[in-house]
Amino acid sequence: MPYRRSRHRSRPGCRLTRIPVAVALLASLALGTAACAENERHTTITVASVDFTRDMEKLVDDFRRTHPHIRVRFRFLPESVLRNRLSKDIAGEDGRYDVVSIGPWEAPIWASRGWLTRLDALAGRGDYDVQDFIPVVRTALSYRGGLYAVPYYGESSFLMYRKDLFAEAGLTMPERPTWPQVAALAARLDDDRHGIAGICLRGGPAWLDLLPLNTVILTFGGRWFDERWNPRLTSPETKRAVRFYVDLVRGSGEPRAFEAGPAQCDAAMRRGKAAMMYDSTFFAGRFEDPGTSEVAGKLGYAPAPVMRTDSSGWLWTWALAIPVTSKHPRAAWEFTSWATSKRYVKLYGERLGWVAVPPGSRLSTYRLPPYRKAAKAFLRPALDALGAVNLNRPGLHEQPWTGTSYVGIPEYAGLGARVAEEISAAIAGRQSVDEALAKAQIFANDVVDGGGYRD
Structure with a gap:
């Protein structure tokens, strides 16, 4: 439940x-x-x-x-x-x-x-x-x-990309992209001279800014808690996922990514300042509106990138x-x-x-x-993304709550905000990923102990 x-x-x-x-x-x-x-x-x-x-x-x-x-x-x-x-x-x-x-x-x-x-x-x-x-x-x-x-x-979530920039660079989006493939494409498309980021990803300190990262954690085989509510934020799989995400956004992401939430990525994509964006399917309608978007008609849509799972979109x-x-x-x-x-x-x-x-x-x-x-342009990819969501087991492991990119307990809003602050600090270069996750593990232990989840 x-x-x-x-x-x-x-x-x-x-x-x-x-x-x-x-x-x-x-x-x-x-x-x-x-x-x-x-x-x-x-x-x-x-x-x-x-x-x-x-x-x-x-x-x-x-x-x-x-x-x-x-x-x-x-x-x-x-x-x-x-x-x-x-x-x-x-x-x-x-x-x-x-x-x-x-x-x-x-x-x-x-x-x-x-x-x-x-x-x-x-x-x-x-x-x-x-x-x-x-x-x-x-x-x-x-x-x-x-x-x-x-x-x-x-x-749900999917990958939005500039078809025109891909064509100019001689690149092709895989039908079902993996995260390593996306990272390689982002590195090729990152263009500091023209102010175009290879990819725009949330990196801000709010708990909803963790939605994209949480799908990466799940598809890499990581998780917040195991079936007995033991925190797993310092597990090898979770560390690998967070390091990947932080390295990607630091290397090929938008400027000041440690402050970026959905509004910042929305604005960057609409102004043509990002070659790709992994985020909500909701944004597609905004990006395809020629009255407000400079990239209308220029975008392609691919499923949420994966690593070890068949799908990885949120709900x-x-x-x-x-x-x-x-x-x-x-x-x-x-x-x-x-x-x-x-x-x-x-x-x-x-x-x-x-x-x-x-x-x-x-x-x-x-x-x-x-x-x-x-x-x-996006109707079928958006419907497919919603149809692929697994509320009960979105990752590789069983979980004692229902939900994709959040933990379904009352304390998660506070816990998520604290963890997001630490991850954001790692993106900003103020601490390492290992340091951020060590703190996150302590926060998570405090929550399950205080809430009696392991009684």
């Missing part, structure tokens, strides 16, 4: 008040039967979401036309800030937010604490069509058979959930179902452009002729 409730202990100083499951059940009931508690003529809901979903605000006039009694107030925040605020608000039962953006790391953990409203019955009504969600994405947002969030978009989704503390749960669901509906996808394409439609959530999106035409 992604969250071992019977073993978790709240850390001293953290306010993790457990809301009884009965409260969550009552909240679900409230959505269907307690609408009278809301004044439908004067309902204002607050939506707290990540910056990546700002387009909801551009289209919300459509929601207002069909729901004139509901006003929507948006709070768009960087994901680290958002996650911190949401956990404090829900645990403290403050009820500031009615709809929240979460990912597959939060969904099962927060559901197990009774923080989220179960959505199965609501999502099963009318023409919402919950079965249309891509199965692996729907599974990642579930807990004990219940659905606790619905996807705004979903993503992430930004999804919408309703906290049990929402003051307006019925109105919250009306908005949530609108923003994750088939109607919304079509509205987005017609008004904001088909190539940038939120991908990876619904199968029906990939059958829409305007989207198929606009996304033809």
